[in-house]
Amino acid sequence: MTTTLLFDRIDEPGLHTLEVYRRRGGYEALRKALAMPPEAVLHELEASALRGRGGAGFQMGKKVSFLPKGGMDKYLVCNADESEPGTFKDRELMQKCPHMLLEGIVIAAHAAGATRSFIYIRGEYVLQADILDAALAEARAAGFVGEQILGSDTSLSLVVHRGAGAYICGEETGLLDSLEGKRGNPRLKPPFPANQGLYQGPTLINNVETLCTVPTIVTMGGSEYAKLGVETSTGTKLVSVSGHVQRPGNYEIELGIPSREIIYGLAGGPPEGRRVKCWFPGGSSSPVLTGEDLDIPYDFDSMAKAGTMLGSGAIIVVDDSTPILDVALKVAKFYRHESCGKCTPCREGTSWTVTMLERIDAGEATPMDLEIMASVQEHIMGNCLCVLGDAMAMPIGSMIAKFRPELEAHMATARIRSGVGGGAATEGVLAAQGALVGAGAGPHGEAH
Amino acid sequence: MPRPAPRTITFTIDGLEVQAPENSMLVDAAKHGDIEIPVFCYEPKLGNPVGACRMCLVEIEGIPKLQTGCSTPVKDGMVVHTQSERVKVAQNSVVEFLLINHPLDCPVCDKGGECPLQDITFGWGRGISRYVDPKRHFVKPLALSPLIAIDRERCILCYRCVRFSQEISEDHQLVLQERGAHSYVSTFDGHPYVAPFSGNIVELCPVGALTSQPYRFRARPWDIEDAGSVCTLCPSQCNVTLTVRDERVLRVLSRANPEVDDGWLCDRGRFAYPALGGDARVTAPLVRDGGELRPVSWERALEEAAAGLRRAGERVGALAGGGATCEEGLLLARLVREVLGSPHLDSRVAGALPLELLRALAEPSLQATVSDLEFAHAVLLLDCEPVADAAILDLRLRKGVRRHGLRLVPAGRAQLLDQAARAQLLDTLRAAGEEVVVLWHERLGAGAEGERAVRALLDLAATLGLAGIDGAGLLEVPAHTNGRGLREAGVLPNAGPELGELDEGGLNEGGLDAQGIATALAAGELSALYLLDVDPLAGPSPLPSSEHLRSPWAAPEPELWERALERASTVIAHATFLTEGVRAHANVVFPALAYAEKEGTVVHPDGRVQRLRPGVARPGETRDERRVLDELTAMVAPVAVGS
Amino acid sequence: MSSVPRFQHGSRVPGWDMAADLDKDPATIPGVGGSPSPEVPEGLRADIEAHMALYPDPRSAILPALEAAQRVHGWCSPEAIDQVASVMRLTPAELVAVATFYDMLETTPVGRHSVYVCTNISCSLCGADELYEAVRAAAGDDPEFNVRSFECLGACDIAPMASVDGAYVGPLTLADVPTLLEDIRAGREVLPEKQLARRPCADPGAGS
Numbered sequence A: 001m002t003t004t005l006l007f008d009r010i011d012e013p014g015l016h017t018l019e020v021y022r023r024r025g026g027y028e029a030l031r032k033a034l035a036m037p038p039e040a041v042l043h044e045l046e047a048s049a050l051r052g053r054g055g056a057g058f059q060m061g062k063k064v065s066f067l068p069k070g071g072m073d074k075y076l077v078c079n080a081d082e083s084e085p086g087t088f089k090d091r092e093l094m095q096k097c098p099h100m101l102l103e104g105i106v107i108a109a110h111a112a113g114a115t116r117s118f119i120y121i122r123g124e125y126v127l128q129a130d131i132l133d134a135a136l137a138e139a140r141a142a143g144f145v146g147e148q149i150l151g152s153d154t155s156l157s158l159v160v161h162r163g164a165g166a167y168i169c170g171e172e173t174g175l176l177d178s179l180e181g182k183r184g185n186p187r188l189k190p191p192f193p194a195n196q197g198l199y200q201g202p203t204l205i206n207n208v209e210t211l212c213t214v215p216t217i218v219t220m221g222g223s224e225y226a227k228l229g230v231e232t233s234t235g236t237k238l239v240s241v242s243g244h245v246q247r248p249g250n251y252e253i254e255l256g257i258p259s260r261e262i263i264y265g266l267a268g269g270p271p272e273g274r275r276v277k278c279w280f281p282g283g284s285s286s287p288v289l290t291g292e293d294l295d296i297p298y299d300f301d302s303m304a305k306a307g308t309m310l311g312s313g314a315i316i317v318v319d320d321s322t323p324i325l326d327v328a329l330k331v332a333k334f335y336r337h338e339s340c341g342k343c344t345p346c347r348e349g350t351s352w353t354v355t356m357l358e359r360i361d362a363g364e365a366t367p368m369d370l371e372i373m374a375s376v377q378e379h380i381m382g383n384c385l386c387v388l389g390d391a392m393a394m395p396i397g398s399m400i401a402k403f404r405p406e407l408e409a410h411m412a413t414a415r416i417r418s419g420v421g422g423g424a425a426t427e428g429v430l431a432a433q434g435a436l437v438g439a440g441a442g443p444h445g446e447a448h
Numbered sequence B: 001m002p003r004p005a006p007r008t009i010t011f012t013i014d015g016l017e018v019q020a021p022e023n024s025m026l027v028d029a030a031k032h033g034d035i036e037i038p039v040f041c042y043e044p045k046l047g048n049p050v051g052a053c054r055m056c057l058v059e060i061e062g063i064p065k066l067q068t069g070c071s072t073p074v075k076d077g078m079v080v081h082t083q084s085e086r087v088k089v090a091q092n093s094v095v096e097f098l099l100i101n102h103p104l105d106c107p108v109c110d111k112g113g114e115c116p117l118q119d120i121t122f123g124w125g126r127g128i129s130r131y132v133d134p135k136r137h138f139v140k141p142l143a144l145s146p147l148i149a150i151d152r153e154r155c156i157l158c159y160r161c162v163r164f165s166q167e168i169s170e171d172h173q174l175v176l177q178e179r180g181a182h183s184y185v186s187t188f189d190g191h192p193y194v195a196p197f198s199g200n201i202v203e204l205c206p207v208g209a210l211t212s213q214p215y216r217f218r219a220r221p222w223d224i225e226d227a228g229s230v231c232t233l234c235p236s237q238c239n240v241t242l243t244v245r246d247e248r249v250l251r252v253l254s255r256a257n258p259e260v261d262d263g264w265l266c267d268r269g270r271f272a273y274p275a276l277g278g279d280a281r282v283t284a285p286l287v288r289d290g291g292e293l294r295p296v297s298w299e300r301a302l303e304e305a306a307a308g309l310r311r312a313g314e315r316v317g318a319l320a321g322g323g324a325t326c327e328e329g330l331l332l333a334r335l336v337r338e339v340l341g342s343p344h345l346d347s348r349v350a351g352a353l354p355l356e357l358l359r360a361l362a363e364p365s366l367q368a369t370v371s372d373l374e375f376a377h378a379v380l381l382l383d384c385e386p387v388a389d390a391a392i393l394d395l396r397l398r399k400g401v402r403r404h405g406l407r408l409v410p411a412g413r414a415q416l417l418d419q420a421a422r423a424q425l426l427d428t429l430r431a432a433g434e435e436v437v438v439l440w441h442e443r444l445g446a447g448a449e450g451e452r453a454v455r456a457l458l459d460l461a462a463t464l465g466l467a468g469i470d471g472a473g474l475l476e477v478p479a480h481t482n483g484r485g486l487r488e489a490g491v492l493p494n495a496g497p498e499l500g501e502l503d504e505g506g507l508n509e510g511g512l513d514a515q516g517i518a519t520a521l522a523a524g525e526l527s528a529l530y531l532l533d534v535d536p537l538a539g540p541s542p543l544p545s546s547e548h549l550r551s552p553w554a555a556p557e558p559e560l561w562e563r564a565l566e567r568a569s570t571v572i573a574h575a576t577f578l579t580e581g582v583r584a585h586a587n588v589v590f591p592a593l594a595y596a597e598k599e600g601t602v603v604h605p606d607g608r609v610q611r612l613r614p615g616v617a618r619p620g621e622t623r624d625e626r627r628v629l630d631e632l633t634a635m636v637a638p639v640a641v642g643s
Numbered sequence C: 001m002s003s004v005p006r007f008q009h010g011s012r013v014p015g016w017d018m019a020a021d022l023d024k025d026p027a028t029i030p031g032v033g034g035s036p037s038p039e040v041p042e043g044l045r046a047d048i049e050a051h052m053a054l055y056p057d058p059r060s061a062i063l064p065a066l067e068a069a070q071r072v073h074g075w076c077s078p079e080a081i082d083q084v085a086s087v088m089r090l091t092p093a094e095l096v097a098v099a100t101f102y103d104m105l106e107t108t109p110v111g112r113h114s115v116y117v118c119t120n121i122s123c124s125l126c127g128a129d130e131l132y133e134a135v136r137a138a139a140g141d142d143p144e145f146n147v148r149s150f151e152c153l154g155a156c157d158i159a160p161m162a163s164v165d166g167a168y169v170g171p172l173t174l175a176d177v178p179t180l181l182e183d184i185r186a187g188r189e190v191l192p193e194k195q196l197a198r199r200p201c202a203d204p205g206a207g208s
């Protein structure tokens, strides 16, 4: 239906081997890029207007151009930590077409003048890391990675570095600290990695999908690539669809198509008889949208306009069978677990939010707790060292804003269930509120 | 290495035009306008800001998000708000967040009354908390080391203590474990945090999470007085504030002096005070009778001493050291030289050097300062082990290496004397850069080869042209705290005050140095020995938590001294503790003052004069050394002059 | 034991309530400055040194080194940490600080076979919580197993899923649980037909 670039026949047997990859013209883009001066390659990247696929959506070409010129050691780090809940696109790329990533890395390094590169892959991806290691060995042997690649004077060392389970190591500066052998705590910015990153040297950090797109851009030319998608969101994007859909999985779409086409057209929509209650358009960190928002075009700016974000391109669909509180609790618990603990609002705010949600569920909360919870989210937002705090505050905040009546009802019924409300225990808010009024209301209470 | 030369800029904060050094962090710049921005994790002494606590959020026009004032360098024309509604809300919420799990047990907390968390909560908090759920609780307090207790309920995870361990003392023993709200400060597998400078974390902790075991529950801020003084337990001479209650020192804190200690203390300086006030102190005059030292009246002690000195006359030798002040040194020199007519006195336990060498070394253009150590291109460590010889310099050198790429070159006497090795040394130093500081210990000049070694040192300084380069030079760590002061006071066999010629001063020459005195005593040529705050036989210091510090007292040749003291007919000592030599050989012991009780001046190894002020009353019958020396002089004078 | 109420911090080390043992020596770098240096299995030493050689700053090898030590010792025991410390010339504290930060590094003894059941949002929408309870119940107190509920493992397309000693399997039903544990016990490939490794891509354009 839409153009497939990254996923084009990706299930072809043996594609993970150098032989098959080359039979399909693999590493020709590298040959072409190495024949061009770095500036020319950078120009193509800028012309493509490719936006980062890792979450922030920052233009890759711009980022490369931020790296200082000069002879100092520069680094390229591929962010393969992929731990944003709902995201699993990088996994499929690395597992089935590792050489595409390697080729992209070498080209990007050539453009950025980096001489050392690392792939930081989450430790849970054992299979994919092994595949990358094997591919790297092949590529080295064939002279695509290492000293004076293909006889050019571009050299690049590459190491596959396995993480050990920490979401925060996907955040670029947390990743750098982790790669330096420290706890994965994010750093203060500025200085930005482009100036002072890995080992204090200028560092380019890009997501797997972003780098996998680079060879395509070099092959078809930046401006050609820019014709795909929509003006401010060019090209194709891998979307990981999961949750309450009939055909979960990764789909490559042209940016800007209606979200409905992805959720219903490709992923088959929610099970028979269910309707979309809410969905995360860009991983669990993005504010939720509802069934009414299905026609919003799926691209960076449209999502921003709708008050949410495209993030990592992970669509999580929740149908009407699930209470919103369960969703909120899952999300909050995740961020509490993953908060690195370095900054106050995130460390304390995430655990406070979980406590309040649990209290609501246990029927020990009052409507005031919703107010407090909402304001706690506001106090977290924008006040943290990195955006992990915001990554919880935004979705939770959006759920409180969009599902307040349901949350209040949940609270009320839970109070009755737990006996706090006492008195007349019928379902529904009004009855519940009646019960609340009745509770301990002396003679009137008895009169009821 | 170029040192920061800040230029002043003007910025606006809360409507005020304020002048401040460019690129100073906003929290510091704000102070120039008398505006306080609250901080917890920010502590410039610890290096670059980490921006963890978020207490210092401020609004900067032109930047959408609130920024951390602790990590934002001030620029010309910046417009900053610290009172706006947005900022207030942020500050309130950070305080609220921090107090979620803080026990608020201020009434039973040592920090109460001097607690940044209390002050900031009061000044910038909302005053109420909306947190109604149970706080977490842990066993408390727990031992972190014999000297430090940790209360994890109170910890606000500001990172200060662990940063100290990683980035200042670099012992890498204290770390954060776990993640997120589970993070906690700890060591590996329950090992105690024992390191030369561990005590500083107590002072760094902005809450009552880290407390000093000896100080716990001893006093409240409103019970205590502060007394500024200088620690004379080693040549570093760190500046301290004594916490005093009821004429007792209850705590020793740093009185930051960037030119001396950078605001740090070693554990000995911080924790030795109980011993100084303890039972081991000599607090009454003692006289040996029937082989035993017995307490006697001052009159009796002075009489015994005077008699002994009269008998000995010019056959007396004298040594000064320890924490003896310049004034005490002058008075001793007067007693020995002018009154008793003996030229035999010394303060270099390791042995004297020819006057021209002493003068060459004292050459002003050759003097290096403590801060030079930090900014030099290279520091040559010559026969010197900083952490053992002058503890606090160890931190300064680490700082230089870490922040300014200082090159450390350790070497011994041998390398200095061997041609080839020396040439190599020179190359290494030259390669590092021209600003070279030589940090050397008095022991370099000891023994037979000593003089040659010191000449070689001067020679090396000349070859490198150190005299001509500012930021370069020599820095000698004397064996004794006030070694430099005593020399300048003329406690030397071959020089008067300010290294003046003796004959010029009308003083007799040909004095014996420490070694000479020992030999002469052993041979019976001298009959009396006067020890001012020094014991040539002292073993390890009687003070606690000093594992890392060498005993500054011991002399090179114990056997010789053993014989010398054995043979001497009179040994008079001013002592705070009965160290080996004193206990075994002194006939008269005058109870000496500890630095906390003393008045006087000492000279820092780099030449700065520092003043001791009495912080607490003198214990027992102790008397000011100056008075004792004075009375003694008066008692001995007529006879000595007469004979 | 103290009567102080404990915070349910679920911390993998009971460190919050741990005091220092004042009889122990300070934990400095093993084998440096007179402190005892532990016996390190040759294979492990070589492994760690090989990793150290890969990076401009050998410290970067901490994670691979700890993972290697965990493979040898089963978990990041104090002994394991001490060995890594002596090879890398770091203090054990620096290593334990890192080890406790990461979910995959075990700082208490665990079973040989790890079963990570993803219980994050997408999987739990598909019944992961029940699955996790079922696996726990089935594994019982068999010391061979280390059953953990894990955050999103990056395989929501096969939700609910689990990672068995690193191999992803799903979508799992409660009926799969007994077979799953059986396969592990028997040392067989776990639920071959449900291995992610063999799953085709969902995208229409992916087939060849």
Ligand SMILES: Cc1cc2nc3c(=O)[nH]c(=O)nc-3n(C[C@H](O)[C@H](O)[C@H](O)COP(=O)(O)O)c2cc1C
Residues within 6 Å of the ligand: A051, A052, A053, A054, A055, A056, A057, A058, A060, A079, A080, A081, A082, A083, A084, A167, A168, A169, A170, A171, A172, A173, A205, A206, A207, A208, A210, A211, A386, A387, A388, A391
């Ligand atoms: C909490 C947090 C987690 C993140 N996790 C990931 C991740 O798993 N993978 C990734 O590529 N980017 C992740 N990012 C985004 C990175 O910080 C960074 O923006 C991105 O890797 C840059 O690459 P790109 O420009 O190609 O997108 C995360 C960011 C945050 C704040």
Ligand code: SF4
Residues within 6 Å of the ligand: B154, B155, B156, B157, B158, B159, B160, B161, B162, B185, B204, B205, B206, B207, B209, B210
């Ligand atoms: S113990 Fe004190 S200094 Fe250390 S992190 Fe906690 S609050 Fe900060």
Ligand code: FES
Residues within 6 Å of the ligand: B038, B039, B040, B041, B042, B050, B051, B052, B053, B054, B055, B056, B057, B068, B069, B070, B071
């Ligand atoms: S003082 Fe600025 S963040 Fe802590």
